[in-house]
Amino acid sequence: MQRIKIVLQYDGSSFSGWQKQKKSRSIQEEIEKALFKLFGKETLVTGSSRTDAGVHALGQVCHFDCDEKFPVKNLCKAINAFLPDDIRVIKAYKVKVSFNARFDVIKKTYIYVLSNQNFNPIFRKYYTTIDYPLNESKMKDCMQLFLGKHNFKGFCSSSAQVKNFEREIFEAKLTKKFKCFVFEFTGNGFLQHMIRILVGTVVDVGRGKLTLEQVKECLRSYDRSLSGKTMPPNGLYLKKIFY
Amino acid sequence: MQRIKIVLQYDGSSFSGWQKQKKSRSIQEEIEKALFKLFGKETLVTGSSRTDAGVHALGQVCHFDCDEKFPVKNLCKAINAFLPDDIRVIKAYKVKVSFNARFDVIKKTYIYVLSNQNFNPIFRKYYTTIDYPLNESKMKDCMQLFLGKHNFKGFCSSSAQVKNFEREIFEAKLTKKFKCFVFEFTGNGFLQHMIRILVGTVVDVGRGKLTLEQVKECLRSYDRSLSGKTMPPNGLYLKKIFY
Numbered sequence: 199m200q201r202i203k204i205v206l207q208y209d210g211s212s213f214s215g216w217q218k219q220k221k222s223r224s225i226q227e228e229i230e231k232a233l234f235k236l237f238g239k240e241t242l243v244t245g246s247s248r249t250d251a252g253v254h255a256l257g258q259v260c261h262f263d264c265d266e267k268f269p270v271k272n273l274c275k276a277i278n279a280f281l282p283d284d285i286r287v288i289k290a291y292k293v294k295v296s297f298n299a300r301f302d303v304i305k306k307t308y309i310y311v312l313s314n315q316n317f318n319p320i321f322r323k324y325y326t327t328i329d330y331p332l333n334e335s336k337m338k339d340c341m342q343l344f345l346g347k348h349n350f351k352g353f354c355s356s357s358a359q360v361k362n363f364e365r366e367i368f369e370a371k372l373t374k375k376f377k378c379f380v381f382e383f384t385g386n387g388f389l390q391h392m393i394r395i396l397v398g399t400v401v402d403v404g405r406g407k408l409t410l411e412q413v414k415e416c417l418r419s420y421d422r423s424l425s426g427k428t429m430p431p432n433g434l435y436l437k438k439i440f441y
Numbered sequence: 442m443q444r445i446k447i448v449l450q451y452d453g454s455s456f457s458g459w460q461k462q463k464k465s466r467s468i469q470e471e472i473e474k475a476l477f478k479l480f481g482k483e484t485l486v487t488g489s490s491r492t493d494a495g496v497h498a499l500g501q502v503c504h505f506d507c508d509e510k511f512p513v514k515n516l517c518k519a520i521n522a523f524l525p526d527d528i529r530v531i532k533a534y535k536v537k538v539s540f541n542a543r544f545d546v547i548k549k550t551y552i553y554v555l556s557n558q559n560f561n562p563i564f565r566k567y568y569t570t571i572d573y574p575l576n577e578s579k580m581k582d583c584m585q586l587f588l589g590k591h592n593f594k595g596f597c598s599s600s601a602q603v604k605n606f607e608r609e610i611f612e613a614k615l616t617k618k619f620k621c622f623v624f625e626f627t628g629n630g631f632l633q634h635m636i637r638i639l640v641g642t643v644v645d646v647g648r649g650k651l652t653l654e655q656v657k658e659c660l661r662s663y664d665r666s667l668s669g670k671t672m673p674p675n676g677l678y679l680k681k682i683f684y
Binding site: 207208209254256283284285286288316317318319320321322324376 | 451452499527528560561562564565567619
């Protein structure tokens with residue numbers, strides 16, 4: 199038996215999310231189906247992050263176990279041969295059997311892509327469009343407020359099933375690429391919908407609907423009604439997992 | 442009665458093509474359905490070009506007639522309100538009643554986008570990927586062979602239902618953008634699958650499977666068996682129509 203770590207890219211548009219669900223298409227299930235075809239036996243995978251429906255991945259990570267006889271150097275190609283074309287394995291490594299893709303995570307990077315130009319029907323699933331003017335400098339100031347350790351209860355879905363809402367954000371950057379705003383967050387973990395609400399809050403600051411003082415108050419009060427709306431999933435990408 | 446010319450963008454991924462068909466989703470039909478909802482009566486549209494299934498548009502043009510009482514300045518927004526989100530009207534003009542979107546075309550520009558990097562599951566519907574090395578300089582030389590008036594019978598689908606295979610290509614450029622090859626053709630018209638076969642031929646020259654001499658021979662002999670394969674539709678974009 200050997201433990202394998204794989205790095206994945208996927209287009210989240212046609213999935214109900216990472217996690218297996220009874221009646222809808224999930225990334226986890228597609229990978230387990232591909233591994234079943236390849237290895238001839240049920241092979242469970244453990245992912246680093248449960249991405250939501252419509253959320254994309256540039257570098258999702260998961261692990262599974264398989265027989266030593268399958269050479270690692272051919273695994274990428276072999277698994278891809280059984281995957282649908284909206285998921286691709288880009289790397290495969292042999293790791294220690296103690297490695298756990300979910301629990302060994304040190305930090306994660308997500309990006310959120312937002313266009314401030316006209317709605318584009320061709321790329322509608324790959325970034326979100328907002329048609330009111332945004333103040334870039336104010337948005338950059340807002341991003342800085344999230345740095346460090348905070349209780350992010352005011353910035354996550356009310357249905358988040360966790361006891362500890364404290365997370366640490368190590369980096370929060372706003373850049374422009376191909377005329378889009380790219381919000382990048384690196385942290386030790388993120389609560390349900392947290393990035394989409396952080397971005398919704400930054401956007402509200404950028405359009406003048408919220409002040410930096412109000413955002414600080416939300417960080418202090420843990421009050422979800424004070425933060426911005428949850429942005430749509432289509433602009434969100436799981437970029438990288440660090441172990 | 443007034444005649445309206447509209448410019449459209451669409452994601453061709455989920456359509457059987459421009460032209461109305463009995464059992465499948467077409468762009469023409471979606472626009473006619475939207476106009477029916479807006480005007481309350483059947484409104485037929487005439488498009489400049491019949492794009493195939495999977496082919497995108499950055500600037501398709503069509504015309505239709507409607508009552509004078511609908512102000513042109515609100516038409517874009519009004520039509521978009523009834524269109525699915527993979528089609529968008531980006532401009533609407535009032536034109537002479539003699540204007541015909543199909544017959545008044547002077548020239549058309551198409552682009553074909555090709556990646557020579559790894560297959561990307563996120564953008565798989567928006568460019569084609571080829572994983573063997575391509576010689577850019579040879580491909581540029583090949584593009585030049587198509588300039589001018591030629592009988593393109595050797596570069597179109599065998600099911601093309603036309604009598605005259607002569608077309609004139611005014612511009613044929615190969616550039617690189619965001620690490621992709623972008624093939625751009627401007628001509629007075631294109632036969633069925635012609636751009637996709639021209640690009641397939643250029644790619645065969647780029648990989649050393651065809652020589653420039655063989656491409657010239659194909660232009661002289663009108664023999665489809667000498668030209669390259671038909672490239673997939675996902676890399677093709679109708680960029681602009683000139684009147």
